[in-house]
Amino acid sequence: MNSDTRTRILMTAMELFWEKGFGSTSIADILSRSQVHSGSLYHFFPGKQDVLVGVLELYRDGIEEWLLKPNWDGVDDPIERIFALLNGYRIQLITTDCTYGCPIGNIALEIHEPDPQVRELLAANFTNWSRAVERCLDAAEDRLPRDTDRAALAEYILTVMEGAVMQARTYRELGYFDRNIAMLREHLGLLESKARAEPVAAV
Amino acid sequence: MNSDTRTRILMTAMELFWEKGFGSTSIADILSRSQVHSGSLYHFFPGKQDVLVGVLELYRDGIEEWLLKPNWDGVDDPIERIFALLNGYRIQLITTDCTYGCPIGNIALEIHEPDPQVRELLAANFTNWSRAVERCLDAAEDRLPRDTDRAALAEYILTVMEGAVMQARTYRELGYFDRNIAMLREHLGLLESKARAEPVAAV
DNA sequence: GTCTTGATTGAATGATCAATCAAGTCATAT
DNA sequence: ATATGACTTGATTGATCATTCAATCAAGAC
Known part of the structure; x- marks a missing residue:
């Protein structure tokens, strides 16, 4: 199981939520900063x-x-x-x-x-x-x-x-x-x- | 000048911002609760x-x-x-x-x-x-x-x-x-x- | 009576959003 | 070799968003 991606998503989301808040952080923000594609994110997280x-x-x-x-x-x-x-x-x-x-x-x-x-x-x-x-x-x-x-x-x-x-x-x-x-x-x-x-x- | 509308918009927005926050309140939310149409809102407020x-x-x-x-x-x-x-x-x-x-x-x-x-x-x-x-x-x-x-x-x-x-x-x-x-x-x-x-x- | 100004209507626009999915890669087990 | 299942790709969907705008209305000024 590759959980590098999962971890990278979480670390990036942590940064972004801190910088801009949860509501103002879009999935696209997380994807572009973490260099992950949407399918991968939704593979690890339902939403x-x-x-x-x-x-x-x-x-x-x-x-x-x-x-x-x-x-x-x-x-x-x-x-x-x-x-x-x-x-x-x-x-x-x-x-x-x-x-x-x-x-x-x-x-x-x-x-x-x-x-x-x-x-x-x-x-x-x-x-x-x-x-x-x-x-x-x-x-x-x-x-x-x-x-x-x-x-x-x-x-x-x-x-x-x-x-x-x-x-x-x-x-x-x-x-x-x-x-x-x-x-x-x-x-x-x-x-x-x-x-x-x-x-x-x-x- | 009819500022009833302006006031109604502000009172409604005040309620909604308190209930749901600023980001989660959409213009549509304000319009429907205050019974005001979008054009009127943008007549009084640039954005x-x-x-x-x-x-x-x-x-x-x-x-x-x-x-x-x-x-x-x-x-x-x-x-x-x-x-x-x-x-x-x-x-x-x-x-x-x-x-x-x-x-x-x-x-x-x-x-x-x-x-x-x-x-x-x-x-x-x-x-x-x-x-x-x-x-x-x-x-x-x-x-x-x-x-x-x-x-x-x-x-x-x-x-x-x-x-x-x-x-x-x-x-x-x-x-x-x-x-x-x-x-x-x-x-x-x-x-x-x-x-x-x-x-x-x-x- | 018509001009002007402020206010209203509500459909339309384009951007952005979260979420989907079919097609693909790749390592491992058999 | 091949089958399996975890993971990746990225275009796409449909909803929702803030905002725009041309048309309309009401009422006082000239």
Whole structure:
């Protein structure tokens, strides 16, 4: 089985969906950039929607290797890992003049009536992302107030990332991203000092 | 001049762009729902893009009357006004089974290469929104730490709203919105208690 | 009364779209 | 050798898209 073609289609579609969105990317766009003919594409994928499914599965399965590992290399402090992850998005914004955002967030807002498979894959991508952040918060458990809902805080950090990228992209100004992340950092700082003020737990 | 038709086109387009997005709304969609014929639409608007411009101008000019006034009626406390505004989005989510989000955020992420006029109108909508929040923060100045960057905090509140709506829509679960807003409320609470702990300013 | 201007009608155009399919290639199994 | 089945080719289809335009209408100005 030749899955080179399938992979080339998915990688190309991934690029294009990120650049132009799902709706604005035509099958013809994918074919010409990937140097694949329409029959081959439809041999591997029943339709355009299934290409999107394949791309979302790639993202879902690649988060560890392609997102976390590069950004966390050399960063040990769990809280700093969170900001290292956010810094990855900052670098994307810089290298694209604030035009590219989060590929998942883009698609999530673009597709208004997703079929269940697509919706679940978008949700799975969000869940994997915030679970990774949650693990960082768990590792920093003793620096946070005892009643901290770490899962909710991780979702919130995803929220801030998505909103910050949205604004930086809309204004075409990195400052909007930076100020938002600074606010988040201040929030986490307040939580840490609140934790320090708590009486030590009984052993 | 008969601008009834123009208005009907814009109101219909506003609805449709919100329901299905800009790209997925065809001119034919607008024509059939608004009971207008193509020639009339093109009499008032050079093209589809200009309909979008008209819609974004309506949003920009209507924020006071259609967004702030309804949500702030009977709410005097400036901080509570912020959460009353956010509650407006919560109600939209409830009444649409978590399918509709922020119309501006949707378009901002959908349009990848906006022409300058569209990009500036999106930015203007964001700016008007966060300025309204900033005015609330200004009114609550004495309850916040003295070094608070209220403009940045207002941008951050917009960020949290957009991210929270995105997640609730993606998961089709209101809880994601609620937990995010609860986190924001906790953050503002921490700021208020930090302000209370500050020494009184010299007069 | 006729001229002018703004507004409306709706069929037509050409581009682009996702998807199809019959004919072909090629490696491997028998 | 030949048969099989995975894969490729690329022209083609029919739907849908934004847009155009000549014709028509309504109503105030001269």
